[in-house]
Amino acid sequence: MSALELDTPVLHRPGTLAEVCALLAELDQPMVYGGGTAVQILLKQGVLFASDLVDIARVPGLDRIEETPEGLRVGAMVTLRRMETDPVVRRLAPLAAQVYARVANPRVRNTASVGGNLAHGDYRLDPPTALLTLDARVELTSAGGTRLVPVREFFTGFQETALAQGELVTAVRIPAQPSPAAAFAKLSSLSVNDWPCASAAALLVPTGRRRERWELRMGLGALAAKPEYLSLSVPVGAAVDEVLEAAQRAADQIIDPIPDVRGGVEFKRRLGLVAVRDAVRAAWDLAAQPTAGSTRGSVPGSTREEDSDVQRTSQRRWWRGR
Ligand SMILES: Cc1cc2nc3c(=O)[nH]c(=O)nc-3n(C[C@H](O)[C@H](O)[C@H](O)COP(=O)(O)OP(=O)(O)OC[C@H]3O[C@@H](n4cnc5c(N)ncnc54)[C@H](O)[C@@H]3O)c2cc1C
Incomplete structure (x- = not known):
């Protein structure tokens, strides 16, 4: 050719x-x-x-956002700007809305699509950080049918995804955000609208029979050859500084930056740890608020007396185990 x-x-x-x-x-x-x-x-x-470009803009339904029993089904051609502004997305997956709002600039967000963003497969993408913590799944369709791939398995390597030949992304299925205790931090070394030098999303999900623990889920962007996911279990009553330290230590094991015009390896590593700290701290502050239960469900019992004992015991065990 x-x-x-x-x-x-x-x-x-x-x-x-x-x-x-x-x-x-x-x-x-x-x-x-x-x-x-x-x-x-x-x-x-x-x-x-x-050899050929296949424009999918005219395919009916790909620009639809639907509320489902699980949460949301977002068509591949929904723009990033709609993810930022749509009231259903903002209600059911506020972390996703927050992160899509931070991609590039309004001109890009008004044109770029949810499916194209994922398929692009760039290690610096912002939206995967939220989709990883929300445990979203990517709907892939080909002449042979449709399959669902967890976002946590979608990015397979540097600029590589699970998309097979003949497949396209038709939708992303996002579970309703299980807790409002979530935050995103993006640090850029050039302009504020530029690609991130480091980004991190954090989501705290109440777990345990008495909701005495948090599952701290984190998505990292621009800090390795592909978007990365990690999670930790922490007691509800843990001290914030200890949680930040544990989160940074866990992230440090995964961070493996690619040096480029935006910074060298050590600079990006340090920035990555700052992004992790900022996102986790902001999520932790939200978790301390009495509404930090679920966007659809109940509130974890951090203020109920009977649960405080369970939480204190859980906290002691956590520190003994570290
Ligand atoms: C100036 C600038 C700044 C940017 N900054 C950021 C940033 O800060 N953070 C960030 O996350 N992103 C950033 N981006 C990337 C931007 O998000 C992507 O360009 C965009 O998401 C790609 O979406 P698109 O719909 O335009 O894809 P396209 O340009 O149409 O396609 C991109 C790739 O995906 C494939 N593709 C598209 N749609 C599908 C589909 N449905 N199924 C299978 N394959 C598909 C295409 O074949 C191509 O390989 C920036 C881009 C620009 C131009």
């Missing part, structure tokens, strides 16, 4: 999902065209290796 052919892929605009799947199965080197914010740049840079 000549360089000229690489610069001018054929554009297809199918009107149904079945047509999209057929094109992806039949064409030589097809590439899905979502919002086009990344594809356009790759085209201009002359580094796009595709």
